[in-house]
Amino acid sequence: MHRLAHLQSIAGWDQAANMPAKGNExxxxxxxxxxxxxxxMRTDASLQALLAAAEQESLDDDARANLREMKREWRASNALPQALVEAKSLAISRCEHAWRTQRPAQDWAGYAANLREVVKLQREEARLLAADNGLSLYDALMDRYEPGMTSAEVDRVFGDLRQWLPGLIQQVQARQAQQTTLQPVGPFPKAAQRALGHDVMSLLGFDFEAGRLDESAHPFCxxxxxxVRLTTRYREDSFMQSMTGTIHETGHARYEQNLPRELLGQPIAHSRSMGLHESQSLSFEMQLGCHPGFAKLLLPLLNKHIGESPAFEVENLTRLLTRVAPGYIRVDADEVTYPAHVILRYEIERALIEGEIEVDDIPALWDTKMMELLGIDTRGNFKDGCMQDVHWGAGLFGYFPCYTLGAMYAAQWFASMRRDMPDLDQRIASGDLNAVFDWLKANIWSQGSRFETPELVRRASGETLNPAYFRAHLESRYLA
Amino acid sequence: MHRLAHLQSIAGWDQAANMPAKGNExxxxxxxxxxxxxxxMRTDASLQALLAAAEQESLDDDARANLREMKREWRASNALPQALVEAKSLAISRCEHAWRTQRPAQDWAGYAANLREVVKLQREEARLLAADNGLSLYDALMDRYEPGMTSAEVDRVFGDLRQWLPGLIQQVQARQAQQTTLQPVGPFPKAAQRALGHDVMSLLGFDFEAGRLDESAHPFCxxxxxxVRLTTRYREDSFMQSMTGTIHETGHARYEQNLPRELLGQPIAHSRSMGLHESQSLSFEMQLGCHPGFAKLLLPLLNKHIGESPAFEVENLTRLLTRVAPGYIRVDADEVTYPAHVILRYEIERALIEGEIEVDDIPALWDTKMMELLGIDTRGNFKDGCMQDVHWGAGLFGYFPCYTLGAMYAAQWFASMRRDMPDLDQRIASGDLNAVFDWLKANIWSQGSRFETPELVRRASGETLNPAYFRAHLESRYLA
Structure with missing residues (x-):
């Protein structure tokens, strides 16, 4: 199964990065x-007895953890009939592919028609999974990406965030309004951005003998x-989006490239969860990528590929990287407003899966919540509104919370690193990024799925998820 | 199986065109x-009874032909144990991948070590297939690519060729020695060659919404x-190789893009055979691509992408395209010396499979036969000698004859076209390439595997394979 999934992964990457239109069907x-x-294969009739027999054997820790993961997967797979699995794969492929042209064309009606089919199948999946594991409908789907996480816990953490985030955004904006920040002026040729991306990935330790950087409509790893196949997208009027996007995906990539290689093919060699995965991409993009010390390291690469500009001086570059401004696009958002995008999606997708709203209700809800959370008017703008992400079209309901859980975990990692290495910030500024990479490799990457998430988090940082570190990080970086 | 083979095809293309080194294992x-x-799946125990039962049913012509193809595949597959199939796939992947670095490094010893394993498994495959279908060892392998063709028939056709080809090469060389041919002078930037390739493919009717052009060490379709995924390779000192290579692969591509679309997934929707496939690539590269009328069509594309040059004037360009010169590299060979490369490989691979020689004997035999057939010294030059092709490393024993059978079929198609359209050459010169494409589509592409090869050839051209057309074509183009 590990080997066959390899072909599926490459075909999926190719579909997004290479495939011409007529190849999609x-x-x-x-x-x-x-x-x-x-x-x-996952639901083969012989597996139940084999798993039960393995449970009775004397197993070492790794084998016991493998068995735990196999049983989780077996249980989730057996809850779903094959016809549903195939119908879902087909509906998703069609919806994702059509989205690529529907989004620029603002074709909400066309997208909604495909999305309704995906939602129908996702609700059915939620119903079957929930019946099997006793979770609520939405939690049953979220469990696919963040095993063990519940919407009660997300509500607790996001509820806290909703209290102080709007005030923080205002404070930061007021403070930044007094600063003068120079904007780099384009156009920035794609070839130069691509070369910059390659150099930034090398700085971040990406192994180009074991991966590539290409282009797709929606960046992914x-x-x-x-x-490992990273993708990014280029805009000639700005190089920052592709650069920070590439830094983000490189975080995902290094996690994958540094999973326990000797265990590949075993369930415990997999990354732990999507929240943990996002904690790596956000450790790279936000914790490290927006660090003033990292701006010092970017400067020579910018000079080499983009040219010389007063905008690239370290202080100004740091301001550019930490500029807080409510905007339409989640993937382009700064780390302060980003959680607002996630809260919006979480509230909509949860209501959608639980049957409280329908696909046709999405645009109006989107408009209301964007105004409420970020003061932005998205009416009629599907392209930069509810059609900007392909997650729902791809059937990834329950995924969005992982981004903000990941941001919280990332803040917790860096707090833990600073306890271990009080000179961490000087190390980063001096280019000693291995201080960060070695910690992540030892505590996260090399651990794969040996431990369940709370245990992994406790081993890495001394406690389970504590959102106070995220708040402290934002206040220290943006208000100190 | 048709759908799963899709993933295998894309993964194979990606392996050659994209994959970084560490991804190969x-x-x-x-x-x-x-x-x-x-x-x-091919050897599922239930199939034998199902095929036998289908044989008794009342079937229309297409269903009857599908059954014939299914039985052929069933029989060939059942002759091989799964362990051999998997070992072969693994050995081939390893050998092909290593060849990419071994060839430039002239590492014959390293390549030979991998090739010995491939040959061992190919001999075992030949033994099992031959035991099943009663063919000789080599014929059993050739039957995989050109069903129904025997080495007795190849000997007859190639034997005739060996008689008159060396004399013809000498006559053409003597004649061309009196001509002055201007050589285009580089360097020719890769980007310009790539753009030229795209335009030439468009001229030849390639559908870019259903395919791509990329790069790989060894061009393929x-x-x-x-x-359809075409690949080519670029040399900055010459654009002719990539241009003619691209024309060649576009012939393969149009065959694939125009197979009976409504039947895709059925065995009769497949291309007929590799000899027939090469007849399409060589119809494009040689019959059409070296035609003086086609040179007229190339001229504006060359001017657009490469620039203006007296070398591109139609008469000189035609001379460049029809220049006959014995050389090291098969894929770069002109249509007159090309069959000599094929005869050499046929003689070596047949002896290798029949156990008359071993892998270690290849270099010396290569050197001897290159001197004998083309007067060229390849001693010590593995890169441009026996390591230039990856066919053997890829387990394609029995494939090489298809190239020259294809050249013969292509000459037969154009002779048949000229009977149907006496003004064919004027039509080509006037840019009416649909005269050619429509004939190929009606007679070859759209026929898929409905008919066995001799019947397809007879329906298209009024008679079965007749090598006299190839000789007449060469004499008319090069000596008239």
């Missing part, structure tokens, strides 16, 4: 077929641990 | 696993009919 059918084959 | 294991899954 056949690709969707091929990937749905493979989903069906893998599902058949795909492929397999032995061959 | 996992890719090889993944593709071997899929070969095993497909083999298991991969992917699936709905999404």
């Amino acid at each position: 056949a690709r969707a059918l091929a990937m749905a077929e493979m989903d069906g084959v893998l599902h058949q 795909g492929g397999v641990p032995e061959d | 996992a890719r090889a294991l993944a593709m071997a696993e899929m070969d095993g899954v497909l083999h298991q 991969g992917g699936v009919p709905e999404d």
